[in-house]
Amino acid sequence: MKVSMTVNGATVGAEVADRTLLVHFLRDVAGLTATNIGCDTTSCGACTVLLDGQSVKSCTVLAAQADGREVTTLEGLADGDGQMHPVQRAFQAQHGLQCGFCTPGMVMATVSLLAENPRPTEEQVRTGLEGNLCRCTGYHNIVRAVLAAADGAEGQVSR
């Protein structure tokens, strides 16, 4: 079937099999490979993207379900001048990652979380990111990064 959607502001369309998953559409058709496929079972959150502004796990959405909609991936966060998004800067400054595999999903889940709740408590951050797994056990710095981004202190290194 013909599927067309807006990905990071640009229209991407293609003829794909009906069973094509959104994450494959993004990686293989749109060529945007920041979005990782981790567990492939709606558990780990590595494939998190924004669909009409809300975080979703793109391994569990059909490309057809996103037809005509707006998708934002990690590649769409930085502005036109290459300036990183505040959440990206916070993850960098707080070292909110180790191997980096979960990071694109963590960042996208954080953008969605802060859009709904701009000033979360630490507990709200932890429950707000419970759909994203980090197998390096790096949650402490991830939570610190989210709180720093919410505080507008994303560029500062805290101790």
Added chain:
Amino acid sequence: MIPAPFTYQRAGSVDEALDLAARGGEDAKFLAGGHSLLPLMKLRLAVPTVLVDIGRLGELSFARDENGHIAVGALTSHHDVTNSALIQRELPLLAHAASQVGDPQIRHRGTIGGSLVHADPAGDLPAVILALDATLVARGPSGTREISAADFFTGLFETALEPGELLTEIRFAKPGTAGWSFQKFTKRAIDWAIVGAAVQGDQVALVHMGSTPLRATAVERALADGATPAEAAVHAADGTSPPGDINADSGYRAHLARVLVGRGLAESRARAGQGHT
């Protein structure tokens, strides 16, 4: 991991959805948020040949006060159920339980109707609608009918819906100021409940204590006979046949049921009469 091949069709109205499903035959399935169905299809546990996407039927996403009862559209996402001011005020048990389903991404896509028709005995919301004595409204080729929650769950992943019938709405009587509680025990936040308990007043329903969600009738009988919450909770597993699996054996589930029903009744009693929370 991708699903087996199928034909995707998108419905523009409930009538069209029913028509597409009828023409798709017995291997057609409705697709709402897809957060129960698509994982099953990727594992080949479900192999529908036609998917009828009802995900854009805005007419099925709502929460309304209708002359004494609350009507919730089947396509209302867990996120929207959680954040509905009306549901928070009138059905706090439902609003809270919806906030405990899966994780934020799953709550953005998953729907109350999809969760109910999937009829997973480990699902949260089936037990909640049992405790609330909800009524389910289904539309099919031969018209609209109402099914009580008590009659809806007929077996493991089985409901009273006929092939081609679509759940459109769930109706709830207002429980007023009766207390409520939702208790859920999991290993990780995003896991299904090993055991759960939904309490509304003196009505108690259990998650994952059998092949269907079920009412804790022995607990309710004890309460009616004047037992204290702690005395009644001892009977939480009476008459049940809890499954054993990798997470828990049946004896451990029975223990969890007694503990969680005890906590749930205590919390519910503490909330009773406090008005809306």
